[in-house]
Amino acid sequence: MSTFLQQLVNGVTWGSVYALIALGYTMVYGILRLINFAHGDIYMLGAFIGLYASRWFNAAKDPSPVKALLVLLTSMLLSALIGMIIERLAYKPVRKSPRLSALITAIGVSLLLENGGALVFGEDQKFFPQLIPQKTIALMAGVSISNQQLIVLVVSIVLMFGLRMFVLHTRTGKAMQAVSHSHMAASLMGISVDRIITFTFMIGSSLAAAAGVLVALQSPKIEPYMGIMPGLKAFVAAVLGGIGNIPGAVVGGLVMGIAEVMVTGYLSPTYRDAIAFVLLIVILLVRPAGIFGKAVTEKV
């Protein structure tokens, strides 16, 4: 029993990282019907920006929670700007073109970020500094959580809760929902659809960057291709929850994280990466619209 609970703790923590990344996929899809394949690479950039930020703040030699928070915020902010630039330079010009053009553009941006990353940061692994030295907190007999895991959980929950409040209760958040329903109707309200789209990319990118920093806190080896697998799995998580659906992305992320940890623990670590695709196939067969998705035909 305690093994199971321990796995659950690990799974939920890991799943909250997927959830943060999945939110960006789902929000961009909701608003543009675009699968932003470069999104996983923003997660990677987030980790690298975090690495450089730790150097600026001299956080490696002299770590403190305040500096860790500064590193996180810097990474989120700069990644938001990168998200904005990508949207303006790469996606906006093809927005009125056939959907395939946008998809190919997204793949191109992804390759650019990965190979550009390899060029700028180097292909080899870099070590993310220990901003928060690890401590283990016992929850009950045989079940524990590390302080780093706890931070991942708390930060994820704060970000997701904040996002929810923002989307549901602010004027801009409601405008995002309006745009995701209909660009035409939204612009008839005086909403600048372009600005809302850019803003959505910024939020999604900053959440992915947060995920990158949070993961790097616990498993400090980072490299330019580190975003590929988590990006793919978070995408599956978003589909699982019903792509375009914000609570769905969170649930999908958690399911993905828990499934992965359970498979690793009870079956074999070999199947760890496979479970994402098994889940994808099952959901596409059983409930293609996802757990929370409505079975509507896609808008064009």
Place this chain on the structure above:
Amino acid sequence: MSQLSVENLDVYYGAVHALKGVSVHAEAGEIVTLIGANGAGKTTLLRTISGLVPAKSGRVMFEGRDITRVPAHEIVALGLSQSPEGRMVFANLSVEDNLEMGAYIRKDKAGIREDRDAMYQLFPRLLERRKQLSGTLSGGEQQMLAIARALMSRPRVVLLDEPSLGIAPLLVRDIFKNIVEINRRGVTVLLVEQNAHMALSIARRGYVLETGKVVLEDEAAKLAANDEVRKAYLGG
């Protein structure tokens, strides 16, 4: 000078020539109606005025200003709004949030609340359903919401695209009564309708659009008495 005037407008969708040198105008305080069969170009005209569809040539003047190339979201702020064909309410938002989006360009919180309450008075059904997701409303209620939402920006001119489309006759009567009331409060109305009978009964002037061209233009009462109009649009 007319409050709104469309001059020699040509609009294409690819190779389809949807509007062919269309000119219409609306004077301050009028209800003007635009009638015509399905596919005549009525929706295209309203969309072009609102900046949603680009004009190939010709221009749209609003209160002395050329708005032909002004983007849609900026036109609302100038005082011209639209309730689009098919209503297009934000199904994923509540009635109240839809009205809030209608007032998106405004910052005066107190004024917005006041106008919202005025809309609830005009359309009491919306008040009863204010917390409901608008996607769950009936067609008639959605139409009321679309009109109310268009008014929340405090427009001086409002474009209404087929407010009677797919709505129970009893509700249509209600909605038209309210259009008259809205006009009485000082909003100029450009009303597009296939229901020519109703439209001509409340309008001062009207235009008949056929395959992208204005073929008739007159006082509403005269159009209603016109033989061709009666035959084509009023069922004899």
